[in-house]
Every structure is written in C-alpha cells, then in structure tokens.
Amino acid sequence: MGIQTPNGFNLDNSGKRIVVDPVTRIEGHMRVEVNVDADNVIRNAVSTGTMWRGIEVILKNRDPRDAWAFTERICGVCTGTHALTSVRAVENALGITIPENANSIRNLMQLALQVHDHVVHFYHLHALDWVDVVSALSADPRATSTLAQSISSWPLSSPGYFKDLQTRLKKFVESGQLGPFKNGYWGSKAYKLPPEANLMAVAHYLEALDFQKEIVKIHTIFGGKNPHPNWLVGGVPCPINVDGTGAVGAINMERLNLISSIIDRIIEFNEMVYLPDVAAIGSFYKDWLYGGGISGQSVLAYGDVPEHANDYSAKNLKLPRGAIINGNLSEVLPVDHANPDEIQEFVVHSWYKYPDETKGLHPWDGVTEPNYVLGPNAKGTKTAIEQLDEGGKYSWIKAPRWNGHAMEVGPLARWVVGYAQNKAEFKDPVDKFLKDLNLPMSALFSTLGRTAARALESVWAGRQMRYFQDKLIANIKAGDSSTANVDKWKPESWPKEAKGFGFTEAPRGALAHWIKIKETKIDNYQCVVPTTWNGSPRDPKGNIGAFEASLMNTPMVNPEQPLEILRTIHSFDPCLACSTHVMSPDGQELAKVKVR
Amino acid sequence: MPTFSQDNRILVLGIGNILWADEGFGVRAVEEFHRRYAVPGNVTILDGGTQGLYLVNYLEEADRMIVFDAIDYGLEPGQLKLVRDDEVPRFTGAKKMSLHQTGFQEVISAADLLGRCPKHLVLIGCQPLDLEDWGGPLTPPVREQISPAIDLACEILAEWDVTVSRRSAPLAQSERLLANDINHANYEMRPA
DSSP states (O other): OOEEOTTSOEEOOOSEEEEEESOOSSBSOEEEEEEEOTTSBEEEEEEEEOOOOOHHHHHTTSOGGGHHHHHTTTOSSOHHHHHHHHHHHHHHHHTOOOOHHHHHHHHHHHHHHHHHHHHHIIIIIIGGGTOOHHHHTTOOHHHHHHHHHHHOOOSOOOHHHHHHHHHHHHHHHHTTOOGGGTTOOTTOTTOOOOHHHHHHHHHHHHHHHHHHHHHTHHHHHHHSSSSSOOOBTTBOSOOBOTTOSSOTTOBOHHHHHHHHHHHHHHHHHIIIIIHHHHHHHHHHOTTOOOOOTTTTTOEEEOOEEESSTTOOSGGGEEEOOEEEOTTOTTOOBOOOTTOTTTEEEEOTTBTBOOSSTTSOBOGGGOOOOBOOOOOTTOEEOSSSEEEOOTTSOOBSSOEEEETTBOOBOSHHHHHHHHHHTTOHHHHHHHHHHHHHTTOOGGGGSSHHHHHHHHHHHHHHHHHHHHHHHHHHHHHHHTTOOOOBOOTTOSGGGSOSEEEEEEEEEETTEEEEEEEEEETTEEEEEEEEOHHHHHTOOOOTTOOOOHHHHHHTTOBOSOTTSOHHHHHHHHTTOOBHHHHOOOOOTTSOOSOEEEEO | OOOOOTTOOEEEEEESOTTBGGGGHHHHHHHHHHHHEEOOTTEEEEEEETOGGGGHHHHHTOSEEEEEEEOOOSOOTTOEEEEETTHHHHHHHHSOOSHHHHHHHHHHHHHHHTTOOOSEEEEEEEOOSOSOOBTOOOOHHHHTTHHHHHHHHHHHHHHTTOOOEEOSSOOOGGGSSSOTTOSHHHHHOOOO
8 A cells, every 4th residue: 555656665644643843953943744554663754844945035146255154154063064165156156266275274174074063963963862861870880891991992981980970970860950861762662772881872972072172173273263164265264374473363383283183183082982882882773774765776975075176076076976876886977066957956845836846946047935835634724733744845845856866965875975986995994884793785774874874984084184184284384375366356357147056065965055146246046955855855756855765664662752763864964954944933842742 | 371260251152043033133242242342351252153062162161151142031022031040041941942042052051061061151032023034134123132132241241340341443344253244234234
C-alpha cells in the first residue's frame, strides 16, 4: 500500500501521525510529522521549515561590496561562510581576482569554522541524542577512566577527574536547572551506552565547550573582530606586517604564532578526543544503522578550499566537487552553477507562488513571493496547524533539485564524493573507521555514517589548517605580503550589468549565492543554503528530500519520545535560521510531541 | 593590557537579529550605547547578534553583565522591563518567541556549567511589536525605547561604580560597532 516516489520510497500515511514541533537543539525552527505503522516503524515523513527567507528583498539596490555584511547576519552559526560565499559571488560577477595570501587566509577562516561547527555540533547539539546524561550519574569513575584510557591517550582521564566531574554534574542536575540538558528523553531504551561511556562523553561535552572558544580566536585575528568578522571583496581586510609589533589589525609574527598554536590544539582535540568519541559511541550503536535516506543514491558537493587563488575548478578544490546520482559511485558528475537547467528551485509544495509551478527556476531568475495556503486535508487553522497536508503546500523551504534529483548535501555527501573519486585522503579514513568497527561500506549511509563523516572531516580540516598556515608563512617569508586587490574596487570600473555566483562548503553542506548587478547596485540576490537542499519538501514529481527520506523505515522505541527522529534530523546539523523566517510569533513554546 | 580587580569586569551585550524588525532591538541598543558613550577599560561592549554558544567565552570573562534584548513578556509594545540575576535565564526561556532566545538561555547555563557565569546579570528587555517584517526597520514604539534603555544601563553601571562619559566628538565610522551599510541609520533606508 502507499505511494511509490520516483526516488524509491514507499509512502504510507495511513498509520498513527506523530508531530514533533519544534525540533529542539537546532538553529531555527522546524517541524516534523511522521506516520508510524502498527509496529511503530516510520512509513511516511513530512518535514517543514516554519519560517520564511527573503534576503533579496533586503539587498535589492544595495552596494554589492556590502552584501557580505547582510548575509553574515542571516544565521547565527554560518556567519563567516555566508560572508565568504557573498564576496566570492561579487568577485565572480565582476571578474575580481584575489592575492594568494588572501586565498590562504580565507581557507584558514573557513576551515576554522568547519572545525568549530563540527565540534560544537557533535558535542552540544547532537551528542545528547546518543548519550544519556542522567545515566552518567551512576557511572563508576574508575571504570570510566579505564574506558577513556583504552580509546585514547588524552591526558584528562584519571578516576579523580571523572569523579570530580560527576560530582559537578550531580550538583547541577540536583539544582533542578538542567539547562542544556533539558528536553532530554533520559532513561529511554533508545539509549545504548553504558553509564561509563555516558560519563566520559559528558566530560568531553564540557571540555569541548571550553575548547571551542580557542578556535574562534582565529576569526578574531584574521577578521579583526568576532563574533562578526570583517570580509572584503578582492581579498581579506587584514594587512600583513611581519615585523610589526602590535599594530592594530595587522598580522605579525606574534599573531601567526598564536594561530599556529591554536591549530596544534585543534589537531590534538580532533584526533585524541572527537574522533575516538565518535568511534566509541558508534561501537554501541552498530545495530542502529537507520537514517541513510538518499545518501546512498544522490549526493551533491560544490567543493571548496582552493589550493591556488582564483581557480574554482574541481581539480583545484581540496574539498571534493561533484554529484552522484542513482547510487552510481563509479561516476562523479560535474556541477555547473551557471547552467540554468541544473540547479532549480521548485515551490509546488512550498508557500510561494510561481507563474508555472510545474517548472523550477534557476536562482539567477529566482522569485520569492509568499503564498501561505494549507492543503485541503490539513487540520487546524493557519495560525495553529494541527496537522499538515503534504499533498498541498506545507513548507517555507523551497525544493532545490539538481537535474531534477533531490540531493543530500553536507559532510557525508562530501566524503562520499571524495570516496567515489578515489582520493586517498577521504577513502582511507572512511575504510579505517568502518574496519575498526567491523562494519560494511553500506553502514556509511546512515545517521551514524553522517555523524562519523563530520568527525573525519574535522580531523581533515585541522590538518589542512596546518597546511595553509605553513603555506601562508612561506609565502610571506618569500616577500609577498599582499592581501587585497583593489583594482576594481571603484564601481566606475564595473560593467553596466553583471551576474555571478559564489559557492562554499558550509559546515552543514553546499552553499551558493547568486547575484545580479545592475548600474553598480544589487538587482537580484538568491541564496540556496544547505538546509534548503536537505530539508526540502516534495517536488512536482513527488521526490522526497533528504530529511524526509532519512526518517523512512526507522523503528521507534516509543513514539511519545521521538528520540530516533531527533537523532537522525540532528545528524544533518540543520540550520533553519537561514533557510527560513519566523512565521508565527505566538506559535510554539517548548518542544511538544503529539500523537494522533 | 591593564588589569582590573577580579570582580569588576563588565560585559554590555546586545543580542538579536537585525534582519527581523524588532528582533534587532538588542543590537541596535548596544550600537547606540557605544556610539554615545566612552567606557572605562574594564567594560566590554559587544554586538552579539544571534551567535548563541559562540558567546560563552565572553560571559566567562565577565563578572557582571548587562544584556539588551527583545523579549516577549506579553506587555504593551515598546514597554521596557528590567530583570536581574536568577530571573534572567528564567525570563529568556519563559516563552520561546525568537530564534536566539533558547540559544541565549543555553549560553547562560553553559557558562554556569563551566562554573564561570557572571555573578550579576541584568536583562534590559523590550516588548516587540513586529517580528515578521523581514528586512523591516524597528517599529516606532521599540525605536523610541533605545534611549530609555541606554539610560537604564547607565544607572546599572553607576550602581556598579562605573562611570561612562558622553563622547565629545562623534565616533568615526570605522570605530562603530556595525559598518558596511548595516549600521542602524543606513539599514533603515530600505529601498522601496
């Protein structure tokens, strides 16, 4: 029974409906509705971003050189990535090149953001889907120490350390102020770690909280300030003056040395704490390999981290670029952001209006005209939706497609593309991770695989930071201190009309901005963000997106405690802040789950 | 760097999203505070945007904190409310009405969990009128509260033995908290 989607899923919405609204511990606001069968297995999934974006409205007629400062404000997490994507779009439109040092510095900032986001995501937004904090209170500190020392030589692992930590945690929990640990389904049978592994993970949760602030210092140094660093069309805004002492903003040897020491600590934390933790947690969840969704068939990566400045072709990008469809890993297809037929956004199930909704629009021609109507089978009212009708419009997120295919983006997509391209730096760590856990390749296409790919990528990114830091210093020592190209800074030097695009790999996936410039002002500006890809609703052909697909066929221990849904949705590191905008100010108070 | 007594490092923070009408109140208030007043070296002024956990280290390095924010207390639009200490996390979490709200409550508890939360917290909140106008300006009742909110902050700072002084010369564009066309005046010249 049910409806077969073109991308291979059998949707059956006849069973009990479960509503999770909002999904907590994400940036922004989203809602998930699923139908479960008599055995509590998910047979239909509906994901909606209950918000609305429209950056083009704000940017129209602004100076393109300032667009980064606006896009930086879209989201509380991807600030730097949006800014980088924006300056690249303007440079692409106007044919502006950047110096080699600017490329290295941008890579360092982007990689620092990757590591920061991955660490914070894993420990502070996602770990609690695997780790039972309350169970940690009953752990034996001595056994925890033995466990920790068996997986890593990280020094903070004595019985006394874990004992103190446990006491602190107990005090915190007893104070009744669970804080970041509220909204947990503590004690659920869906948690599989022994108390000692839980205690170790909580210890690292706190260590990561303390450590993450070191990483962002890199942004403060190169970007001049944090949390909103400066960016510049044509390069980077920080001058280099190696012999300088303390000149405001300039990069000198002292600052470069500080960055080097932070990179050392990043590499150490990734390799001695983060990756071992993911492997250890994974070892207890080897029989929970749900959540793969479309990752085994359709993935998309734009690529990023250019080796040399100004070359954005696949061969020059250290993070892989390409598309895989129909699960054919032997063929990685090229991606062209300028081809009007490749990347298109559809709105047949989104709360927008197109002249012809059977067709998609390329972002250069994108329009964002709201049209908030519920489908005929929706329950409730427009201001208090009880149940969505996925047969009609049901999300503020548009549905981007690549050559008509729903695609997954993000760390797993990037690593699958790198693996398919047979690049050792991606293939070997994946093979080793799977082998250590005695898991087959197919296990990669799962919630756990997505979480592991993020950890592997953090390790990779730390090493790449070392590479670009060394490259930057060598280039400066060779006498090149240039960080910006101002040849085309003045609008008088621009053509009357221009259009361009910029892309990056944001921590959570492929991100691109498309810009049209007319008479030196912005005429149109469209962002297609990672969560638009992953969180997209159905398209005119009925293909479901990555979030929806990932929930399919997952058994739930207890539908009243939708831990499995949160675990899988969180594994994408969703960020609704930029894909969408607040719909109803008085809507939702705290997480609620409704079973119908 | 001069050093200060261990218990009087002060953070004046504004949070919110400037792209969403009255959601920008906190950032606009701290921007104007900074434009208007020079502060002694033990006071840090910060535009926190919607940064969530990224802000933890700023809290850790402060003994006292004043935060400006748009908060829904169910009051008349534009009404200010001052909340102190233990009440602050409770208030920011009472009603989730904006994206960074849960985020900021988590920032406070994260700092708390690390054992380094500011000892004194003051929230200067303003009841928003409109949070749905994407790209829109602050609404008049909220904009009118920026000055009174800043005055409140000055009173609190005086309580904490901090004297702020009005800037004698206007602050250079490059010295301001927000630049690149997103400063308050330029941002609100929204093209039709």
